[in-house]
Amino acid sequence: MKPQLLIGVASPLILSVVVSATACAQKARTERTTLAGVYSEPQAARGQDLYAGMCKSCHAAATHTGVAFEKSWNGHPLSELFGFISTRMPKNEPGSLAPEEYIDVLAYLLKLNQMPAGPAELPPDTTVLGAIRIQTHAAAKPPIR
Amino acid sequence: MRQLSLNRRAIGIAACVLATIAAGVLVRARLSSAAEGAALVRGNAPGEWRFWGADAWSTRYSPLTQIDASNFANLQVAWQWNASQFGEDEYYRTTPLYANGRLFTVASTRRVAAAIDPGTGKTLWHWGLDEGLRWQKAPRQFAGRGLAYWSDGPNERVIVVTPGYHLASIDAKTGTPDPRFGKNGVVDLMNGLGYPLVPWAVDDSGPLIISDAAPPRKARTGEKWDSVRKIGADGTIGIDPAIGQIANSSPAIVVNDVIIVGNSAVHGYFPIRTHNMPGAIRGFDVHTGRQLWKFNLIPQPGEFGAETWTKGSKVGSDGVGKNDAWAPYSADPELGLVYIPVGMPLMDEYGGHRPGANLFGTSLVALDVKTGKRRWHYQFVHHDIWDYDTPMAPNLLDVTVNGQRRKIVAQTTKQGWVYALDRLTGEPVWPIVETPVLQSEVPGEQTWPTQPIPSRPEPYSQQGLVESDLIDYTPAIKDSALKLAKRCRMGPYFIPASLADGTGASGYRCSWYAPGASGGVNIDGGTAADPETGRIYVGSQSGLSTIQVQKDPCSEFRYSSPHDSCGLIGALPAPAGYVAQSGSARGNGFEGRAAGSQIGGVSILKPKPLGGVTAYDMNSGDKIWWVPNGISTPVATNDALFAGVTLPPQPGRGQAQIITTKTLVIYGTGRSGGPPRPPFHLYAVDKATGKDVGQVQIPAKTTAVPMTFMHQGRQYIVFATGAGANTALVALTLPHGAEGSGGARRR
Numbered sequence: 001m002k003p004q005l006l007i008g009v010a011s012p013l014i015l016s017v018v019v020s021a022t023a024c025a026q027k028a029r030t031e032r033t034t035l036a037g038v039y040s041e042p043q044a045a046r047g048q049d050l051y052a053g054m055c056k057s058c059h060a061a062a063t064h065t066g067v068a069f070e071k072s073w074n075g076h077p078l079s080e081l082f083g084f085i086s087t088r089m090p091k092n093e094p095g096s097l098a099p100e101e102y103i104d105v106l107a108y109l110l111k112l113n114q115m116p117a118g119p120a121e122l123p124p125d126t127t128v129l130g131a132i133r134i135q136t137h138a139a140a141k142p143p144i145r
Numbered sequence: 146m147r148q149l150s151l152n153r154r155a156i157g158i159a160a161c162v163l164a165t166i167a168a169g170v171l172v173r174a175r176l177s178s179a180a181e182g183a184a185l186v187r188g189n190a191p192g193e194w195r196f197w198g199a200d201a202w203s204t205r206y207s208p209l210t211q212i213d214a215s216n217f218a219n220l221q222v223a224w225q226w227n228a229s230q231f232g233e234d235e236y237y238r239t240t241p242l243y244a245n246g247r248l249f250t251v252a253s254t255r256r257v258a259a260a261i262d263p264g265t266g267k268t269l270w271h272w273g274l275d276e277g278l279r280w281q282k283a284p285r286q287f288a289g290r291g292l293a294y295w296s297d298g299p300n301e302r303v304i305v306v307t308p309g310y311h312l313a314s315i316d317a318k319t320g321t322p323d324p325r326f327g328k329n330g331v332v333d334l335m336n337g338l339g340y341p342l343v344p345w346a347v348d349d350s351g352p353l354i355i356s357d358a359a360p361p362r363k364a365r366t367g368e369k370w371d372s373v374r375k376i377g378a379d380g381t382i383g384i385d386p387a388i389g390q391i392a393n394s395s396p397a398i399v400v401n402d403v404i405i406v407g408n409s410a411v412h413g414y415f416p417i418r419t420h421n422m423p424g425a426i427r428g429f430d431v432h433t434g435r436q437l438w439k440f441n442l443i444p445q446p447g448e449f450g451a452e453t454w455t456k457g458s459k460v461g462s463d464g465v466g467k468n469d470a471w472a473p474y475s476a477d478p479e480l481g482l483v484y485i486p487v488g489m490p491l492m493d494e495y496g497g498h499r500p501g502a503n504l505f506g507t508s509l510v511a512l513d514v515k516t517g518k519r520r521w522h523y524q525f526v527h528h529d530i531w532d533y534d535t536p537m538a539p540n541l542l543d544v545t546v547n548g549q550r551r552k553i554v555a556q557t558t559k560q561g562w563v564y565a566l567d568r569l570t571g572e573p574v575w576p577i578v579e580t581p582v583l584q585s586e587v588p589g590e591q592t593w594p595t596q597p598i599p600s601r602p603e604p605y606s607q608q609g610l611v612e613s614d615l616i617d618y619t620p621a622i623k624d625s626a627l628k629l630a631k632r633c634r635m636g637p638y639f640i641p642a643s644l645a646d647g648t649g650a651s652g653y654r655c656s657w658y659a660p661g662a663s664g665g666v667n668i669d670g671g672t673a674a675d676p677e678t679g680r681i682y683v684g685s686q687s688g689l690s691t692i693q694v695q696k697d698p699c700s701e702f703r704y705s706s707p708h709d710s711c712g713l714i715g716a717l718p719a720p721a722g723y724v725a726q727s728g729s730a731r732g733n734g735f736e737g738r739a740a741g742s743q744i745g746g747v748s749i750l751k752p753k754p755l756g757g758v759t760a761y762d763m764n765s766g767d768k769i770w771w772v773p774n775g776i777s778t779p780v781a782t783n784d785a786l787f788a789g790v791t792l793p794p795q796p797g798r799g800q801a802q803i804i805t806t807k808t809l810v811i812y813g814t815g816r817s818g819g820p821p822r823p824p825f826h827l828y829a830v831d832k833a834t835g836k837d838v839g840q841v842q843i844p845a846k847t848t849a850v851p852m853t854f855m856h857q858g859r860q861y862i863v864f865a866t867g868a869g870a871n872t873a874l875v876a877l878t879l880p881h882g883a884e885g886s887g888g889a890r891r892r
Contacts (some may be wrong), residue, residue: 041722047870050868052235052236059355060352063354095690
């Protein structure tokens with residue numbers, strides 16, 4: 001089956017309900033963040049090539065890193081960033097990549113933000129992605145071009 | 146590459162010209178040309194590929210027959226040429242040329258030109274230019290679509306337009322710039338447009354940011370280069386950045402010893418300033434580089450068409466900019482005409498700053514090669530607010546329409562239509578009817594009341610969204626699809642953008658957008674034309690997205706598609722009370738985008754034979770056959786709405802990259818077509834029927850239109866692949882001994 005790509009308008013709301021219903025202490029213990037090695041190195045490498053081919057024409061790496069990235073995405077579930085890029089990017093042809101390609105690009109965006117790689121690939125599955133919170137390093141710097 | 150590392154002190158062009166001849170690898174000029182003694186056909190030697198589109202007519206047709214249906218699947222990789230040896234790129238979008246025994250290409254963000262031995266893939270020479278800030282702030286920092294070739298017999302030249310907008314004439318045999326051309330082989334294209342040249346400086350070390358943020362600026366008197374922070378003035382001279390930016394992405398075309406060069410511009414997505422540089426086409430003497438003429442693509446006061454800018458068209462005025470002809474061009478050397486596909490005016494989705502039809506935006510313009518005078522023009526979209534730049538070199542054909550032999554030009558477009566025009570007069574071959582269209586609700590926008598709608602051929606991409614386009618497998622499915630469809634403004638075509646905040650009269654927050662900003666046809670795909678049969682083969686995509694506009698708080702534009710320029714260098718200061726939005730709250734949420742056209746992962750559009758590869762007979766205007774781009778994707782869903790319904794597959798994604806030969810249509814899927822993971826393939830179908838005749842596995846997806854040629858008795862197919870630091874040209878040929886007898890056959 002093709003993984004479900006899209007989260008509806010309501011999904012973020014449902015998610016926030018789930019989160020608030022969870023005890024804070026428990027949340028701190030169990031919630032995965034993007035600092036826990038949620039994607040794999042080979043996946044980010046594939047994503048890098050896709051990014052160069054499909055995204056770079058409009059984006060300096062600085063758009064997705066450092067303060068800019070932190071301001072937009074820190075604390076949000078990863079499903080939201082996946083939803084954003086897979087439904088709104090590339091700006092001139094939204095939705096034109098396959099889910100497997102978007103998720104590779106997402107892995108690369110995490111790598112760009114110096115989030116560590118791990119053993120497993122990130123799947124294009126909004127349920128899994130909804131349970132991972134984006135957490136940036138305080139001092140993440142954009143890489144040298 | 147080392148030779149090109151910037152020397153901030155010595156930017157004089159003479160000092161920057163670098164030429165290298167790979168030691169000992171000099172190809173004998175007459176080595177192996179398929180063309181020996183053969184007359185040029187449409188400017189090309191049969192069996193060669195001297196123009197971006199094969200010949201001056203941009204047919205992408207080759208009469209070669211060695212590779213055919215019987216052996217296509219046996220093709221093997223002959224060699225791969227590592228284009229990243231010259232540095233990184235975006236996606237590698239170049240189609241190389243083959244002339245007189247050599248292959249020519251460009252590579253990397255620096256657009257280094259190179260000659261390659263077609264039999265071995267060895268680099269024969271390479272040449273590049275150090276352009277200082279002109280490169281750093283170039284709006285099109287990539288290898289580009291290719292180069293041009295010229296020869297008078299004994300002399301051969303490769304013509305390159307660089308990212309920093311210089312024109313160079315390189316000796317095709319040695320890689321040495323022609324000393325009689327311009328200044329040491331180079332013409333500064335920023336000169337001769339009629340704007341002042343000034344010293345440049347930068348306030349950051351990065352590139353220009355979409356569209357015109359972080360621009361260079363005029364240097365202050367005495368300003369120096371700060372080599373630590375990489376800011377300041379490095380000695381680069383260019384057009385005063387206050388006027389705007391200029392770029393190039395496609396090769397020039399050489400016709401009757403005149404080099405015809407245009408330009409591309411900043412992207413029109415999210416400009417901050419409401420004026421920028423207008424497009425211009427110029428002719429240059431191929432021998433000397435002397436500028437012969439200039440044609441303004443935004444007619445200046447007093448020129449033909451200026452009245453189509455009702456607020457005025459003067460450079461620097463509010464709303465005036467672009468109309469850049471960024472795609473490759475086509476020409477009829479016999480008629481002495483060059484055909485220029487022109488892009489749209491400044492700001493893709495909002496035209497409120499530029500009322501009027503905005504000539505020569507989104508048009509085809511025929512110019513006299515000798516004088517640069519306009520012979521005719523045809524505007525495809527009046528007052529374009531859909532990003533429908535004319536994206537592709539038009540195809541020239543001689544056909545028989547209603548018993549009459551006609552010289553025609555067929556322009557395939559983002560709009561999903563092919564417009565067939567008489568090549569001499571610009572008159573439509575079949576009626577193209579000015580038809581009333583939906584009007585905008587966005588304040589200040591004066592939608593043009595009509596658009597020209599071709600009566601034939603039928604379109605190759607989804608047009609707008611109307612009720613009959615929706616899936617209706619069960620009444621419940623039909624209901625749900627209609628409910629979803631009605632969330633955005635519907636219509637048959639040319640649906641203007643809605644206000645994202647829903648304050649328009651109808652309350653819509655989005656409008657359906659099909660074809661979208663990338664077509665239909667766009668630069669990745671496009672069309673091959675068959676001079677034998679008068680047929681064309683169109684590579685296009687078909688999809689459905691939405692369009693909406695709102696105010697960017699830090700742009701001069703009253704509206705743009707949702708965007709926030711605040712904080713970028715060159716943006717307006719944020720207004721009082723400004724709060725940046727984060728996460729999915731950015732813009733207007735994403736329910737109105739591509740996402741909004743699916744239920745449980747199933748598109749609300751009925752699958753149709755659109756996009757993919759479409760063959761038309763241009764004698765009759767009939768559609769002949771259609772195939773998907775490589776693969777059809779099975780559709781599956783968990784959504785209960787579809788329980789018990791067998792869903793038909795979706796036609797493939799992306800834009801097929803097509804050439805045609807004596808018997809075949811050969812295509813790659815392009816970077817966004819085909820399967821997401823390997824194996825990737827090059828495909829061939831019977832050009833008469835569209836019947837699959839074979840596929841061959843390739844190392845990576847094609848990223849540009851392939852080309853083919855005969856070299857030393859072997860037919861090769863060469864195409865670009867990859868992106869970033871993994872770019873290459875891949876050459877395919879038949880295994881030794883399997884070339885058969887076809888090798889000698891030529892038309």
